[in-house]
Amino acid sequence: MKTTITFIGNGNMALSIAQGLKDQYTIEVVGRNMAKLEAFEEALGCSIEKSFLNNFDIEGKTVLLCVKPYNLVEVGQQLRGRAKVLYSVLAGTTLAALANHIKTEAVVRAMPNLAATVQRSMTTLTGDADYQEDAEVLFGAIGTTRWLSSEKEIDIATGLAGSGPAYLALIAEALTDGAVKQGLKRDDAMAIMRGLFGGFGELIQDVHPALLKDGVMSPGGTTAAGYGALEDGNVRAACMDAIERAYKKAVELS
Numbered sequence: 001m002k003t004t005i006t007f008i009g010n011g012n013m014a015l016s017i018a019q020g021l022k023d024q025y026t027i028e029v030v031g032r033n034m035a036k037l038e039a040f041e042e043a044l045g046c047s048i049e050k051s052f053l054n055n056f057d058i059e060g061k062t063v064l065l066c067v068k069p070y071n072l073v074e075v076g077q078q079l080r081g082r083a084k085v086l087y088s089v090l091a092g093t094t095l096a097a098l099a100n101h102i103k104t105e106a107v108v109r110a111m112p113n114l115a116a117t118v119q120r121s122m123t124t125l126t127g128d129a130d131y132q133e134d135a136e137v138l139f140g141a142i143g144t145t146r147w148l149s150s151e152k153e154i155d156i157a158t159g160l161a162g163s164g165p166a167y168l169a170l171i172a173e174a175l176t177d178g179a180v181k182q183g184l185k186r187d188d189a190m191a192i193m194r195g196l197f198g199g200f201g202e203l204i205q206d207v208h209p210a211l212l213k214d215g216v217m218s219p220g221g222t223t224a225a226g227y228g229a230l231e232d233g234n235v236r237a238a239c240m241d242a243i244e245r246a247y248k249k250a251v252e253l254s
Helices: 012-021 034-044 069-077 095-101 114-118 129-140 151-162 164-181 186-203 209-216 222-232 235-253
Strands: 004-008 026-031 049-052 062-065 085-088 107-111 121-127 143-147
Touching: 004 012, 012 026, 012 034, 012 114, 012 121, 026 034, 034 049, 069 095, 085 095, 085 129, 095 107, 107 129, 107 151, 114 121, 121 129, 121 151, 129 143, 151 164, 151 235, 164 186, 222 235
Parallel strands: 004 026, 004 062, 026 049, 062 085, 085 107, 121 143
Antiparallel strands: 107 121
8 A cells, every 4th residue: 555645735846746756655635726636636647635725634644845935834724633744845944943833743854856757856855863764765756865964954955956957947048049049950959958968967977077077178179168158157156156045045034
């Protein structure tokens, strides 16, 4: 018999995670609107248990909280019972705040990313150490995991792994536009960019970024010329600033 995971919230992140979990777990989704719950079920492509949020009983359940951070207080007021464990994907929302508003035996913060949909999420975790192994198994169903030792670290990691797909999407779009600007057809540029990212994703697993860069940059060659343009545009500094601003925003949310 499959373990049931109870999602509170039925937005895009919940759907992305559920897509990765649906083959290994029974999915229960709790929300305010039955039409939206039915749309969630249709998008997921499998049968789910659907329940209304108001006065919902979480007693003994494994709960995955997927609402907006500012909705925590309101949602907590509508729940009854005590969860076995609460997993939260709320950016910047502390373990203390979660435990204060939702009754639970244990709390774990998780920060998956959009790649959960294709079971390639990089999910960072922290919280009750007794649930480290369970958390790694659960979120391992949607990709890879990394347990961190503090909430500060997961707030930093939010800016890297959680927000990272948006940064990489910007770079992918900009590189594609650059090729089109020089005369490459859009369809060809998109296909080449996708192949580039697919191959790079494999290479970066085992090779340090600096070594990858040095391996492709010949003296006075095309890569050196393009790389110089990126440095002129302060791309390195902008990437570092992006992590800093995202981290500060996570702290602000808390």
